[in-house]
Structures are given as structure tokens and as C-alpha cells.
Amino acid sequence: MKSKNFVTRESVLGLIVVVFMIFLSITTNFDSRNGVFSLMLDISPIMIGSIALSLVIVTGNIDISAGTIMGFVAFVAGYLSKAGVPFYIYITLAILTGGLLAFLNGAITVYFKIPSLVVTLAMNMVHLGFYATFLPNSGWVENLSASFTWFGRGSFFNIIPYIFVVAVIITAFMIFIMRYTRFGKSLYAVGGNRQAAIYSGINPDTTVLKMFVVEGLLLGVAGILKATTNNEIMPSTFQGREMVFIASAVVGGMNIMGGSGKLLGSTFGAFLVYLLSITMIYLGFQDYYQFALQGVVILIAVYITVTDFNKMKQSIDRKIKKLGIREAK
Amino acid sequence: MKKLIFNYQSILFLVLILLIIVFGILEPVFFYPEVMFDVTAIIGEIGIMALAMTFVITTGGIDLSVGYIMQLSGISFGSVFATTGNLFFSIIVALLVGTACGIFNGLVIVKTKIPPIIATLATMNLFRGISFIIAGTDSFTGFPDIFKKVFTYEIFGFIPISFIYLLILFAFYHIAYSRGRMGRTLKGIGFNESSLIFSGINTKNSIFISYALSGVMSGFAAMVYLGRLSAARTSMGDGLNLQVITAVVLGGTSTMGGVGSVFGTLIGALIIGVLRKGFTLLNFSGNIFNFTLGMLLIVSLIVFAMLEQRDHIQKAKVQKN
Numbered sequence: 001m002k003s004k005n006f007v008t009r010e011s012v013l014g015l016i017v018v019v020f021m022i023f024l025s026i027t028t029n030f031d032s033r034n035g036v037f038s039l040m041l042d043i044s045p046i047m048i049g050s051i052a053l054s055l056v057i058v059t060g061n062i063d064i065s066a067g068t069i070m071g072f073v074a075f076v077a078g079y080l081s082k083a084g085v086p087f088y089i090y091i092t093l094a095i096l097t098g099g100l101l102a103f104l105n106g107a108i109t110v111y112f113k114i115p116s117l118v119v120t121l122a123m124n125m126v127h128l129g130f131y132a133t134f135l136p137n138s139g140w141v142e143n144l145s146a147s148f149t150w151f152g153r154g155s156f157f158n159i160i161p162y163i164f165v166v167a168v169i170i171t172a173f174m175i176f177i178m179r180y181t182r183f184g185k186s187l188y189a190v191g192g193n194r195q196a197a198i199y200s201g202i203n204p205d206t207t208v209l210k211m212f213v214v215e216g217l218l219l220g221v222a223g224i225l226k227a228t229t230n231n232e233i234m235p236s237t238f239q240g241r242e243m244v245f246i247a248s249a250v251v252g253g254m255n256i257m258g259g260s261g262k263l264l265g266s267t268f269g270a271f272l273v274y275l276l277s278i279t280m281i282y283l284g285f286q287d288y289y290q291f292a293l294q295g296v297v298i299l300i301a302v303y304i305t306v307t308d309f310n311k312m313k314q315s316i317d318r319k320i321k322k323l324g325i326r327e328a329k
Numbered sequence: 330m331k332k333l334i335f336n337y338q339s340i341l342f343l344v345l346i347l348l349i350i351v352f353g354i355l356e357p358v359f360f361y362p363e364v365m366f367d368v369t370a371i372i373g374e375i376g377i378m379a380l381a382m383t384f385v386i387t388t389g390g391i392d393l394s395v396g397y398i399m400q401l402s403g404i405s406f407g408s409v410f411a412t413t414g415n416l417f418f419s420i421i422v423a424l425l426v427g428t429a430c431g432i433f434n435g436l437v438i439v440k441t442k443i444p445p446i447i448a449t450l451a452t453m454n455l456f457r458g459i460s461f462i463i464a465g466t467d468s469f470t471g472f473p474d475i476f477k478k479v480f481t482y483e484i485f486g487f488i489p490i491s492f493i494y495l496l497i498l499f500a501f502y503h504i505a506y507s508r509g510r511m512g513r514t515l516k517g518i519g520f521n522e523s524s525l526i527f528s529g530i531n532t533k534n535s536i537f538i539s540y541a542l543s544g545v546m547s548g549f550a551a552m553v554y555l556g557r558l559s560a561a562r563t564s565m566g567d568g569l570n571l572q573v574i575t576a577v578v579l580g581g582t583s584t585m586g587g588v589g590s591v592f593g594t595l596i597g598a599l600i601i602g603v604l605r606k607g608f609t610l611l612n613f614s615g616n617i618f619n620f621t622l623g624m625l626l627i628v629s630l631i632v633f634a635m636l637e638q639r640d641h642i643q644k645a646k647v648q649k650n
Binding site for chain 1: 391393441443446447448450452454456458461465584585614616618619620621622624626627631634638
């Protein structure tokens with residue numbers, strides 16, 4: 001295609017983010033070393049988490065238990081680190097925990113054909129109850145040594161955190177996978193039109209299951225990135241993170257019905273949602289205004305996407321009618 | 330073909346009785362009539378919201394915001410009562426707030442075509458945020474005795490009046506659901522919405538009403554809750570949506586829509602009440618209750634899905650013959 005349209009949703013979002021940042025650095029001390037550093041530190045887990053949720057949303061599912069899965073991952077990492085297990089082993093085990101828990105969600109969703117919303121909502125509660133009941137000290141791990149926090153707090157040239165580099169690399173990798181591999185395309189196919197996906201030789205059940213495992217591994221990474229910045233871990237504080245991720249994904253143009261949206265968009269969405277929330281803090285609003293803000297942001301973003309989607313569908317229908325092709329039912 | 334004697338609801342009823350017996354053996358106090366009637370009192374608000382939720386889930390939708398609608402209307406009751414001191418006016422405001430939230434949900438879902446799960450997920454956070462903005466971390470207490478009496482009076486000294494309210498509402502909902510036109514339309518929407526539209530039925534109207542009713546019931550549930558516990562705080566709605574959904578799904582209403590039972594919902598709510606009371610008597614923490622509730626929801630979903638699949642297989646066999 002020669003005449004490429006540059007006014008895409010992603011470019012507009014990117015522009016908004018840049019303008020927002022310039023605006024913030026003019027009005028506040030956002031552009032200081034601390035401001036930039038804490039931005040990169042805070043945004044890294046949100047970037048990975050929003051990509052994980054984007055994968056789920058693209059296939060037309062949703063995951064309410066994402067936050068509590070991250071809590072589990074953080075607990076496993078912290079607990080093993082405290083027990084003296086070497087860094088690479090506990091990181092791997094923690095990420096695998098995320099994959100396993102998400103696989104459980106996916107397996108129940110796929111094999112029993114239960115809407116993922118209800119399954120993950122129940123799992124959210126199971127996880128929370130599990131922390132408090134079965135984990136030692138309600139899952140609270142404190143006084144973690146520098147051997148745990150060096151990863152989350154360390155930085156290149158004293159300005160770029162390690163975790164931000166990891167987040168950017170994984171984001172780039174996932175964008176590549178979604179755009180150029182069979183797996184990425186099959187996710188869009190399953191979310192867009194399940195029947196058509198089956199006819200073109202994709203098994204939707206296995207695809208969705210694979211997607212859940214990948215999502216879990218990504219959540220594992222996000223959990224590690226978040227956990228290693230602190231020297232204490234309380235799994236139940238991770239509850240509610242999924243709302244930020246869902247907000248980022250839908251602001252970035254992920255269609256909640258499944259089948260369309262780009263990961264680059266949800267990355268910008270993550271930046272936008274985060275910038276909005278820190279602006280609220282700069283303006284002196286209390287913490288709990290964030291709940292209301294997230295609700296409104298999600299509603300507006302989904303409204304825009306859904307109306308766009310419906311318009312597109314109608315125009316396709318009109319074209320089909322013009323051509324005189326009957327819809328095969 | 331021989332008709333099945335054990336349908337889903339009767340199995341559920343057996344489970345309820347089994348649970349009561351198990352808890353009674355573990356803690357003999359459980360068999361006392363006061364304790365049994367206390368079970369019916371503590372499911373007041375959950376049961377009332379679950380009745381409305383049955384309608385919503387039957388259409389194939391879901392309302393995640395019920396708990397926080399209840400919280401918002403409870404908080405507005407508390408704050409209006411604290412400022413004006415007029416009980417009647419505060420009750421009206423609380424019910425209106427609940428209704429307004431329900432109407433907002435319904436309008437968003439019907440007008441913008443946003444899927445219900447994501448719309449109510451967003452409004453859930455919105456309502457929660459608004460209630461925090463009104464109240465902060467304060468709690469409102471000190472409601473007059475007459476208010477408590479209206480919602481906790483015990484008929485003959487043992488039957489809690491909130492259970493009577495629940496039964497009256499249950500009767501209305503049950504008739505509307507299984508005999509009325511409303512229920513038939515709702516099931517039709519859950520089963521195949523397009524065919525209803527083609528037969529000239531205004532499906533949007535029914536969907537809107539089901540969400541609005543959910544809001545009204547949440548407002549009323551807030552009153553029942555405050556009558557019993559008499560403190561409006563910003564944590565009163567936490568986790569309630571899951572309990573309500575569990576009651577409905579446990580009662581045999583399919584999350585895919587189209588099939589359901591109001592009677593099942595009542596039994597589902599009773600099972601939740603029995604579990605809650607039993608766990609309290611056995612000195613288990615609230616977290617174990619949450620854990621069990623989540624597991625219960627998943628298990629009941631799986632059992633119901635397997636039963637549905639069995640039905641499908643049987644139907645396919647009949648068609649083949």
C-alpha cells in the first residue's frame with residue numbers, strides 16, 4: 001500500500017502522551033531526574049500488564065484475576081528469595097507460577113465453555129482467600145535484602161531502570177509476535193470471527209488456552225518488575241491492578257468485543273492512564289478519586305471503540321449488499 | 330423417555346439440607362431455631378439483589394456494580410441523614426440514588442452497545458469512587474430506632490422481617506419470571522435476541538428494565554443492610570457482587586443466558602447464608618469464607634456446564650434417531 005494513513009489511533013495517542021508530558025514538565029517538576037526516574041519505574045509493570053490484558057481482550061475474553069495472579073508471583077519470588085534460592089531460579093519459578101494460574105483460568109474457560117469473566121471473578125476471590133488462609137503470615141514477606149531489590153531499584157547510567165529496559169524489550173517482542181507470527185494472527189482471527197477462524201484451520205480452544213498461558217507468563221514478569229522495587233511484599237495489595245491494565249488496553253484501542261486493536265496502542269494507553277493518575281496526584285486529589293476516574297476513562301474509551309467498530313461493520317454490510325453477496329449463515 | 334426426577338434445583342435443595350446437617354454435627358448450636366432464623370436474616374441484602382440479578386443474567390448480561398450501588402446508596406443515606414436528620418427524606422434519597430445508578434447502567438448498555446460486562450465493570454469503579462468522594466474514610470452511624478425496627482423487627486419474636494420482605498419480593502419475581510410476559514421476554518433475549526427483534530418485541534426496553542430493577546433492588550438492599558448493621562462505611566460493598574452472582578449461578582441460571590430459575594436463586598442465597606453462619610460459628614475467618622465462595626462458584630459453574638453439555642448430547646442423540 002502506497003498511500004498510508006498517518007492519522008491512526010496509535011499516532012494520535014502517542015501525540016497526546018508527548019503533549020501531556022511536555023505540559024506536565026512545564027507546570028510541575030515532572031522533568032526533574034526524580035520525576036523521569038519514577039515514571040519509568042512505575043510504568044514498566046503497567047506496560048507489561050496492559051499487553052497481557054490486551055492479548056486476553058483481543059480474543060474476546062477478559063481476566064479479572066490478573067492483579068491477584070501478580071500477587072501470587074510476587075509472593076513466590078519474595079518467599080524463595082528469603083529462603084536463599086538463587087536469583088535466576090526464583091525468578092523463573094515465579095514467572096511459571098503466573099503461567100500456571102492463568103492456565104487454570106484458561107482451562108476452565110475453554111473446556112467447560114464458561115465465560116472467562118465469571119471464572120476469573122471467582123478465581124480473584126479464591127486467590128485472595130488463599131493468601132490470607134494458607135500462606136504463612138498471610139503472604140506478607142518483609143525485610144527483603146538487596147539481593148532481591150537490586151533488580152527493581154538498579155539503573156543504567158543512574159537514570160534508566162533495569163526494569164524499564166526489560167519492559168521495552170518485552171513490549172517490542174510481543175508487538176513483533178502479534179504482527180508477524182502465526183500465533184498473533186490466530187489470536188486476532190479467533191477474537192474477530194470464531195467461525196471463520198475454525199474454517200481457516202485454527203483451533204480456537206487451543207489458541208485461547210495458549211494465549212492464557214502467555215498472558216500468565218507476562219503477568220509473571222509484570223509481578224516481578226513490580227515486586228522487586230519494594231523490600232516487602234503484601235500479595236493482597238496487588239488486587240485491583242487489573243483495572244489499570246484493562247483501562248490502558250481499551251484506551252489504547254483494543255476492541256473489547258475482540259478481534260482488533262494494536263499492542264503499540266495499549267502501550268501508549270498505559271502511559272496515558274498513568275499520566276492521568278499522576279496528574280490527579282499533582283492536582284492534590286485524594287487517592288480514591290482514581291476509582292471514579294478509571295471508571296469514566298474505561299467507559300469513554302470503550303464507547304469510542306465500539307461505535308467505530310459498529311460503523312465499520314455497517315459499512316461492510318452495505319458493501320456486501322451492494323455487491324449482492326448474501327451472508328452465509 | 331423417562332423424566333428425570335432429579336433436576337438441578339432439587340439437587341441443590343439436597344445440598345442445602347446436607348450443609349445444614351454437616352454444620353449441625355460440627356456445632357450443635359446450629360440446629361437452634363434462633364440460629365436458623367439468623368441465617369435468613371443475614372442473606373437479606375444478598376437475596377434481594379440476587380433476585381434482580383437473576384433477570385440480568387437471564388438476558389445473557391451481568392451486573393458487576395450491584396455491591397457498589399448498594400454502598401453508594403447506603404453512603405448517601407448516611408450523609409443525607411447526618412446533615413438533614415430527616416429519616417423519610419434520606420430513605421427516599423437512598424432509593425433514588427440506587428434507581429439512578431441502575432438507570433445509568435441500563436442506558437449505557439442499551440444506548441451505546443458496550444458489552445454489559447465491561448460497562449458494569451467501569452460503572453462499578455465509578456460508583457465506588459463516588460461513594461469514597463462523598464464519605465472519604467468516614468462512616469455514618471447513629472440511625473434512629475424506628476429505622477432499625479422497620480428492617481429488623483422479628484415477627485412472633487423469631488422470624489426476621491427482612492426475610493419476609495425477601496419472600497414477598499421473591500413471590501413477585503417468581504411470578505413475573507415463570508408466568509409473566511417479562512420473564513418470557515428475558516429468557517428469549519438470552520436465548521436468541523435477533524429472533525425476538527424480528528417478532529416485533531422491544532428487547533432494548535426489557536434489557537433496560539432488568540438493569541434498572543437491579544439498581545432499585547440494590548438501593549432497597551442498602552436499607553436492609555443498614556437496618557441490620559447500622560453503619561454506612563465505604564467498605565460495605567466489597568465483594569458483594571461475587572456473593573450475589575454466586576447465589577444466582579448456584580441457583581442454576583446459565584451465564585450464557587436463556588435458562589434460569591428464581592427459586593434456585595433463593596436456595597443459592599440460603600446456601601451462602603448457611604455457609605456464612607456456619608463459618609462464623611466455627612470461628613473461621615472471613616477469608617476462608619471468600620475462598621470457599623470462589624471455589625463454590627467455580628464448581629457450580631463446572632457442574633452446570635457439564636449438565637448443559639449432557640443435555641446437548643442427549644438432544645443430538647434424539648435428533649439422530
